[in-house]
Amino acid sequence: MKNNFKMAIVLVVTIAFASFTTLKDKQVNVKESQVNWTGHKVTGQHDGTITLKEGSLEFDGATLTGGAFTMDMTSINTTDLEGEYKTKLDGHLKADDFFGTDKFPTATLKFTKVKALGSDYAVTGDLTIKGITKPVTFKMNVAKNTATAALKIDRTKYDIKYGSASFFDNLQDKAIYNEFDLNVSLKF
Template structure:
């Protein structure tokens, strides 16, 4: 026992610093990770989302508002993001007559189109960003791919965008083309109905976005 006790004490003395070193290493690694991965919170007041839908006899355009969202930033590059759109805020901007405007907006919110009462939000989650080769300054520099959910139906879409991070802000802007029929929006689609004549509505509509997000928190990984 006289020999064993000093040995145990010596072992404890050497083990303590090693344990402390491991804890310090873990803290350093965690600090490095959190410093590299930051969450930027979307600013709905600064961000915009516009839509255009075309038909044989013309087109309509308007806006819809973001509800919330965030962009994941690694270093000085956007690495991901999730955005929620408030479908109850759909507006038309091209019909001046109040009655006609309200009629169109009501129709867009109905089950013929976006079923807003049943599905008040739509979401987009970035799954990958691929740099565009030889992109000029100020032009689209990324191909954004992500999962778009409308009416509870999710499909992957891709589109070019200008994406960047500067001075505590993350930004993305561009235009996405969406096939509405993939989200069970078939009203007056020539792909599903015959003899529509000049009442045909294009399957594709576009969403033009300008997203601004501010650094808010740190993402743990």
């Protein structure tokens, strides 16, 4: 009888606590959100965009607790070039020796751990590019209806080795650095 009474109290407390928890998914407005990339090479850099296909952030009250996103890799676009050079680079980035968008049209990011750091968050997530999933860690800031983050991604972890001095000798000034930057601004 005593155990049944304790279990009943635990059940009532759990139900009461659950009713006060305000878990909420907020859909990201993909038209107003931006994913910008920068790829670095010995002789300079190239910049561009990737379209966010869908995304959501999870909150417990005002506290970020999770998120999941899908990027449309077929939309990869170079913004610092025009004409023939832009067409060539966009095509090469979509080819198999870079992102292989015919076979892998999307990339995904799913948050696995979120820790509050004052007004920022330390986020760990599983990033999948070209069917390969690796953990990434970055800081995210959330203010009102905007979340921003800057990520450094080592492309070679996702079997993107083209022009990498880590895998090819004698590249000299044609070497492309392994890491590329993603600067993300999400509106929700």
